[in-house]
Amino acid sequence: MRDLNAPVPELVDVASDLRDAIDRCGYYPDVVTDSLAVAIAGEPIRAFVLQHEPTFDRDEVRRHITILALTPSRLIVGHTDEHAADDLIRAPYASTSTEAIPLNRVNAVVVNRVVPNPAGYASKASGGQSDPASGGEVVLTIGWGMVNRIDLEPAVCADPNCEADHGYTGSVAADDISLRISAAADGPAGIQQVLDFAAALSFATTSR
Numbered sequence: 001m002r003d004l005n006a007p008v009p010e011l012v013d014v015a016s017d018l019r020d021a022i023d024r025c026g027y028y029p030d031v032v033t034d035s036l037a038v039a040i041a042g043e044p045i046r047a048f049v050l051q052h053e054p055t056f057d058r059d060e061v062r063r064h065i066t067i068l069a070l071t072p073s074r075l076i077v078g079h080t081d082e083h084a085a086d087d088l089i090r091a092p093y094a095s096t097s098t099e100a101i102p103l104n105r106v107n108a109v110v111v112n113r114v115v116p117n118p119a120g121y122a123s124k125a126s127g128g129q130s131d132p133a134s135g136g137e138v139v140l141t142i143g144w145g146m147v148n149r150i151d152l153e154p155a156v157c158a159d160p161n162c163e164a165d166h167g168y169t170g171s172v173a174a175d176d177i178s179l180r181i182s183a184a185a186d187g188p189a190g191i192q193q194v195l196d197f198a199a200a201l202s203f204a205t206t207s208r
Contacts, residue, residue, distance in 0.1 A: 013044035018069065021050045027065050028080065028094050036067060036078050039098035043071035047200035049140070049193055051179060051186065066179060068142075070200055075101045075142070077177055101144045106205050108143035111198045137182035138194050142201070144176050
């Protein structure tokens with residue numbers, strides 16, 4: 001990971017890297033690329049995350065791809081799913097959706113990490129050699145105010161013998177999209193990619 005005390009590197013356009021990643025994934029690459037192009041609208045891409053998730057539908061495998069792309073002014077979220085033929089569409093088909101969120105709307109960038117062998121972890125920023133992408137998992141949650149999750153639970157007091165009804169307590173959290181990347185499923189490169197994307201998005205929202 002980048003040293004927090006190091007100067008911010010010059011921003012580059014990684015659009016060609018994103019296209020290469022889509023091609024390597026092999027999941028309807030032209031459909032996915034054209035869908036994203038509508039939302040990106042010619043802006044350069046500063047960072048991206050791609051996650052390909054096969055799911056099981058009875059005895060068949062359905063595929064789903066999620067792409068997060070960061071431009072100088074917006075966060076682009078794209079989803080593509082494949083579907084079996086149905087009564088309306090007689091052949092297998094894909095559905096795509098994209099959302100473009102202005103960076104000034106992004107109000108939460110949450111990174112939850114599971115780090116294996118934490119006792120032996122030494123960050124490179126402190127002169128260590130531990131690779132943050134060598135294992136574990138990362139959950140990246142981004143909120144921009146479209147979806148709020150409310151978690152409620154019965155409220156309790158400090159008296160263990162109290163049987164009074166204290167109502168409920170809870171919290172409201174922004175949870176527009178949550179992406180889980182694990183070293184086991186996505187490889188160390190997937191872990192590093194989502195960490196780099198979270199850092200780029202966090203930096204972009206501080207300078208908006």
